[in-house]
Amino acid sequence: MATTGHNTLIELRDAIAAGYLSPTDATAGYLDAIAKQNPELHAYREVTATYAAARAADPELSGPLKGVPIAIKDCMCHTEGTTACGSKMLEHYHSPFTATAVQRLEDAGAIVLGKSNMDEFAMGSSTENSAFGVTKNPWDPSRVPGGSSGGAASAMAADLAAATLGSDTGGSIRQPAALCGVVGFKPTYGRISRWGLVAFASSLDQIGTFTRTVADAALLSSVMFGNDPKDSTTADVAVPAELADPTAINQPLDKPRIGLPKQYMVEGANDPEVEQALQQAIELYKSQGAELVEVDLPHTDFGIATYYVVATAECSSNLARFDGVHYGHRAADPDDLIDLYAKSRSEGFGDEVKRRIMLGTYALSSGYYDAYYNTALKVRRLIRRDFDAVFETCDAILCPTATGPAFKIGELTDDPLAMYLNDVYTVPASLAGLPGISLPAGFAERDGKPLPVGIQLIGKAFDEVTLFRLARQFEQSTDHGTKRPPLAQTA
Amino acid sequence: MSEHITPDDVRKVAKLSRLKLSDEQVTHFTSQLEAVLGYVDKLKSLDVDGVEPMPHALDQTDVLREDVVGPALTHDDALKNAPSVEEEKFFGVPKVIGDGGGA
Numbered sequence: 252m253a254t255t256g257h258n259t260l261i262e263l264r265d266a267i268a269a270g271y272l273s274p275t276d277a278t279a280g281y282l283d284a285i286a287k288q289n290p291e292l293h294a295y296r297e298v299t300a301t302y303a304a305a306r307a308a309d310p311e312l313s314g315p316l317k318g319v320p321i322a323i324k325d326c327m328c329h330t331e332g333t334t335a336c337g338s339k340m341l342e343h344y345h346s347p348f349t350a351t352a353v354q355r356l357e358d359a360g361a362i363v364l365g366k367s368n369m370d371e372f373a374m375g376s377s378t379e380n381s382a383f384g385v386t387k388n389p390w391d392p393s394r395v396p397g398g399s400s401g402g403a404a405s406a407m408a409a410d411l412a413a414a415t416l417g418s419d420t421g422g423s424i425r426q427p428a429a430l431c432g433v434v435g436f437k438p439t440y441g442r443i444s445r446w447g448l449v450a451f452a453s454s455l456d457q458i459g460t461f462t463r464t465v466a467d468a469a470l471l472s473s474v475m476f477g478n479d480p481k482d483s484t485t486a487d488v489a490v491p492a493e494l495a496d497p498t499a500i501n502q503p504l505d506k507p508r509i510g511l512p513k514q515y516m517v518e519g520a521n522d523p524e525v526e527q528a529l530q531q532a533i534e535l536y537k538s539q540g541a542e543l544v545e546v547d548l549p550h551t552d553f554g555i556a557t558y559y560v561v562a563t564a565e566c567s568s569n570l571a572r573f574d575g576v577h578y579g580h581r582a583a584d585p586d587d588l589i590d591l592y593a594k595s596r597s598e599g600f601g602d603e604v605k606r607r608i609m610l611g612t613y614a615l616s617s618g619y620y621d622a623y624y625n626t627a628l629k630v631r632r633l634i635r636r637d638f639d640a641v642f643e644t645c646d647a648i649l650c651p652t653a654t655g656p657a658f659k660i661g662e663l664t665d666d667p668l669a670m671y672l673n674d675v676y677t678v679p680a681s682l683a684g685l686p687g688i689s690l691p692a693g694f695a696e697r698d699g700k701p702l703p704v705g706i707q708l709i710g711k712a713f714d715e716v717t718l719f720r721l722a723r724q725f726e727q728s729t730d731h732g733t734k735r736p737p738l739a740q741t742a
Numbered sequence: 743m744s745e746h747i748t749p750d751d752v753r754k755v756a757k758l759s760r761l762k763l764s765d766e767q768v769t770h771f772t773s774q775l776e777a778v779l780g781y782v783d784k785l786k787s788l789d790v791d792g793v794e795p796m797p798h799a800l801d802q803t804d805v806l807r808e809d810v811v812g813p814a815l816t817h818d819d820a821l822k823n824a825p826s827v828e829e830e831k832f833f834g835v836p837k838v839i840g841d842g843g844g845a
Contacts, residue, residue, distance in 0.1 A: 347819035440799040454798045483805035484798070556782045567759065574760075576833050581825030588838050589760070597762040605761055606771060609752070610778060612759045626785050628795035633788070635796060668777045684799020712799075 253410055254284045258733070260319055260413040260467040261497060267318040274318025277413075278307040278362050281320045285364065285411050293386045294396075294406035295322065298365035302331045306362045315495065316474060317360030322412040324403055325366040326373055327353050327458070328447040336449045337371040337381040337399075340579045340599030350447025351482065352416065352458045352475045359474045364412055368402030371601045372570065373423055373451045375399050376673045379664055380603045387660070388431060389736035391700045394657040397427030400461070404431035407461040408703075408736055414471055415461040420452050421558050422652075422677025424459045425689040429652035429705025432691045434722075434732065436460050436468040439712045440684030441486035443472075444479030452565035453484070455558075455681050463732065465723040466497040468688070472715060486713070493716045503724045504717065509536055510546035510645035515676060522655035524695035525704050529651055532692055532706045535728055536649070546645060548637040553630050554679040559671055560614050560627035561682070566604075567611030573599065606667060635683040638709075647721050648709040650676050652689040656702035680709045688722050691731035703731070747776040 255277050257263040266272045282300050289295050307318060323329060326336045328346035335341045349357070357363065370380035378386040378401025386401045388394040389409040396405040400417030404427035407415045417424040419437035428435020437459040445456055458475065462468045473494035479485045493499035511533070521529075533543055575581035575595025582594035600608070614623035641648060653673060663670045680687045692706040706725075710718030726732060752772045756763045763771065821827050826834030 344823055347815055347822065480807055484800060484802075486800060486802070550788075553785060553788065556785050559778060560782055560785070571760075575825060576835055578823030579825075585836055588836050591836055592760040593762045596760055600761075605759075605763075606774060606778075608759045608761065609755045609771065610775060613751075613755045613775070613779070616755065616758060622786070623782065625795055626788075626790055628797055629790035629793040630785055630788060632793050632796035633790070635799075667774055668781055671778070682799075 255280045255413075259464045260462060261464070261470060263413050264316060264319050274307040274312060274362060275304070277318055278303050278320050278364070281364055281412055288409055288411060291387065291392060292389060292405050292409055293368055293384055294402045294409060294411055295365045296325045296335060296337070296368040296381070296383050296402060297332050299332045299363065300365075303362050303364050312360050314358065314360035315470070316356060318362065319360065319413050320362045320364050321356065322364050322367045322403060322406050322415040323353050324400055324415075324417050325369050326418055326449040327366070327416060328449070329353055329363065329366070331363070332366065334366065334449065335383070336373075337369040337383065338599065338601070338604070339382040340573050341449075342382070342580070344578055346447070348447060351444035351479045353447065355475050356471070367400070367406050367415055370399035370401070371604050372449070372566070373399040373418055373420055373456075374566070374603050374607050376422070376426060376670050377658070377663065378402060379660065380601055382601055385660055388657045390432065390702050391657065391698070393659060394702070395430070395660055397430035397653070397657065399423040401427050403461050404428055404433060404435065407431065407433040407463070410735070414467055416458060417461055418448060418456055418458050419681065420455045420562060421681045422674040424461065425677045425687055425705070425707055426653050426674065428461055428689040429707075430657040430703065432703030432732070432734065432736070434462045434465055434468055434691070435689040436462070436472070437681075437687050438472060438476065438715060439486070439686045441484055441488070442686075442713070442715070443475045444482040444485050446479055446481040450569040452562040453569060454565060455562060465688070465690075465719050465726050466500050469494045469500050469715075469719045470497070488713050491716050494719075499716070500719050500723050501727070502720055503539065504646060504720055507536075507541045507646045507721055508644060509541050509543050509721070510641050510648045511543055512548040512551065512641075512648060512650060513545050514548050514551035515650040520654060521651055522695060522704075524693060525651045525653070525655060528693035528704050529649070529706055532649060532725060535725060539724060539728070543649075544645065546641045546648065548641065548679065550630060550633045550637050551679060554634060554682060555671055555675060557627045557630045557634065558674070558678040558682060559610065560623050561631060563607045563611035564614045564624050565611070567608045567615060570604070570608055603667070631682050634679055638679070638683045638685060642711045646711075646717055650707050650709070652676060652705035652707040656695040656697060656704050676707060685712055686710045686715050686718055688718055690722055690725055691734075692729070693731055694734075747772055747779060
C-alpha cells in the first residue's frame, strides 16, 4: 500500500487536482511515513516538516505538480534548512538562494519535504561516504542503496516521497535506482540547469529523477528542462510537449532498433540474475517487433579510467572554493592564512573527497597534465564518437545498469578502485553527455531476500521522448517496478 | 607517466591541494592512489594523436547575455555563512602581511 494510497506521482497529482486529497493530507501522509521509517533507513538527511506543511496549506499553491510532495538531494541549494552536500564542510550552510531545478518544481506546485542523504560531494557509489551516516537499502537494511544519490533512491523505494531528485555525474542516479528497484533518469547534459547544484564535476553533473514510473519522470522533466540564463551550459533546445503528456509517452515506437554493445556483454562480467534480466528484456523487445542488433563501442574499456581523470580533475578545481573563509567549516587557531585553508579542508572533507582532490590535482599538475588530463579528454572524444556511430542506425542502447544487486555495507569501503569499477555501465553515457534511464528489471535473491536489479537504456542526445517511449514499452509489459520492499509494506 | 607513487609524491600533491595529512594517512593514500593511477595508466595504450580533446559534452561556446544589471545577493546574504566577519562587511581572515605571511 502506497503512503497516500496512490501508486504514482501522476495518480497522486490527479487525485489532488480533482479534490479527492488535499496537499496538506498528502504532505502529512509522507511526513508520518518519514517519521516512522527514516530513523532506520536514514534516507533523508534533513526533513523540513514545518516548511512543507506551510507550503501545502498555502492557498496560492497551483500548477501541474500542485501538492505533490518530493525530496531534493542534499547538494541542491534551497533557502529552507541547510544544504550540506553530505559533508561536514557544509553542515551549517544555509543557502541564500534556491537551485533553478528546485525552484521550477516549486513554481509548478511541488512541496519539498527535505533533503536526501548522499555520498559526500556526490563522490561514491554506496552513500557510505556521507558525513552523516550511511543510508540503508529498504530491500535489505544490511545493504547499501547505491550512490551517490542513495538517500533519494532509498526514499523512493520506501515510498517516502512521490518522487525524489538526484544528480548523476557517472551513474549516481541510475546505479542506486537499479539497486533500489525504482526508475532512475539522467537527462542529456545541458537539459536541466545546474545553477544551485553544488558542483562536483561540472562537465558531467546533471540533475535527474527517481520515480515509480517512466511517465512520472517525463512529467518532472517537462517542468525542469529548459534553458536557464543563470547556467550558460544549459542547452538552448526546445522542450518537447510530449514530456507532459502520458498518452504520448505510452505510444510504442514502430519497429525500434536497439543496440546491444558487444563490449557490455562479456561473459561472466555480471551476476547471473543481471544476465537473465537483460535477456528477458531483449526477448520482450523482440516479441514487440523491435530489432535488436549487436553494436560496437570499442572504447568502452577506457570509460572508467577516463572518467576518474576528468571527474577528479574537475573536482579538484571546483572544491578549491572551500577555504574556510567565505562559507563552510573553518578550523580554529590556524598559524596563518595557508594553514587556515589546509586545516579547514582537512577537518571538513572526508577521505574519499580528499582522495579525489589529490588524484585530480595530480592529473592536472605540471608534467602530468598532458599525460593524464589531456589524454583523458581525447579518449572522451573517442567514446563520444563510438556512441555517435551507433546512433546513426539505432534508437537506443540496451545494457545492464550495474553488474549485480546491492552489496553489503562495508564490503567495498577500503578498496576505492573496486568501488569505482561499479560504474562501468553508467560512466560512458555520462562522458558522452547522453540521456540514460534505469528500469526495474528483476530480482536476485541474496541471504533469502529479493534484491532488485536494473537494466539501462541509453538514448540520443536531446531525444528523451524516444528514450521514455521505449522505457515505457518495457515497463508496461513487466511488473518488476510495482513490487515494494518489506520496509515500505509495514508502513 | 608515473608508474610508482611514493609517500613524497602524496605529500607534495597534498600540499598543492591544501590538505594536511598524518603520516598514517600518507601511507594509506599512497597505496590507494597508486592502485587508481596504475589502473588509469591503461589510457596510454591508445593512440590519440590528432584527436580533438573533449572538455565538454555540449558544443556551444561563448554564451553571452545582455550587459544589464540584475538582482544580486545582498551584503548580508553574502556574508551570512561566513565563519568570520569583520566590521559587518568583510570576510575575516588571519593577518596576511608582516608576520602573518606564510604564503
